[in-house]
Structure formats: C-alpha cells, structure tokens
Amino acid sequence: HRLGRLEIGETSVLIGVSAPHRAAAFDACRFAIDTLKRTVPIWKKEYFEDGAVWADGELPPAPVATPRAKPAS
Structure with missing residues (x-):
C-alpha cells in the first residue's frame, strides 16, 4: 500500500x-x-x-469479544 500524495492513475495497491x-x-x-x-x-x-476535502473512509470493524472457556476444576 502506498502512502503520500498519488496522482490520478498511479498504483496505490x-x-x-x-x-x-x-x-x-x-x-x-x-x-x-x-x-x-x-x-x-x-x-x-x-x-x-x-479546494480540497477528505473523502469518507471506513472505520475498521470493532473487535468482537469471544467467550473464554472456564478452566477445568
């Protein structure tokens, strides 16, 4: 993935x-x-x-809590 300014048509990924x-x-x-x-x-x-505007980006998905198994007694 590229960082910084890219011109139209440049490869970004x-x-x-x-x-x-x-x-x-x-x-x-x-x-x-x-x-x-x-x-x-x-x-x-x-x-x-x-002028310039920031385009809407997607937020990363929120982490999903996973239940932990209880230790065997």
Missing part, C-alpha cells in the same frame, strides 16, 4: 496471487482487495481547483 487456474487467482485477488477495503481504514484527501 499491489496484490500478487498465484494459482493453477486463472479463475482461482482472480477470486483470490478479489477476496484480498475486498478484505483490504473492508478492514483497513483508508483515508484520502481529494484535491479540486477550488
């Missing part, structure tokens, strides 16, 4: 996958980018001729 068949590779890549977009807080500032 690179994902490499390998699989015996291209359909599986495409599925793996799609899963990876969808997971990245859903779980990583990505913030971007968009620049216009008359």
